[in-house]
Amino acid sequence: MASIKKFQVTFDCAEPRRVARFWCEVLGYVIPDPPEGCATWEEYDATRPPEERGAWAACVDPEGAGPRLYFQRVPEGKTVKNRVHLDVRVGTGLVGEERLAVLEAECARLVELGAVRVRLLLADEENESCISMQDIEGNEFCLD
Structure with missing residues (x-):
């Protein structure tokens, strides 16, 4: 059996397009083109039943290297800590004051952009420093 190399990360959220735009800014991702036959995502939405309009959004790595991020509207709000989170790797290879800067x-x-800083976790014997944050709907992620 072949191993799977492609995957997407799915976020439950209240406002899929808004959260997708936020993550595009964070990661340098882009919103993919709308389905064939539609010039815009708004035009595509107009073809959908009212309850399905704006129900999801996605963003992709323009270079095709990173996973697709998918955002789906759910009725309930976030109530507990994420069991999975993204580590946004901005300090790879850096240590000490240079990494912190x-x-x-x-x-x-x-x-x-609307993110919330939660706390700075300073380096210890096992890990380098990172900053725990939340996106615009409270989903946790780390700057690592």
């Missing part, structure tokens, strides 16, 4: 700069950029 890169993490802090990216944190400031993401806060401007």
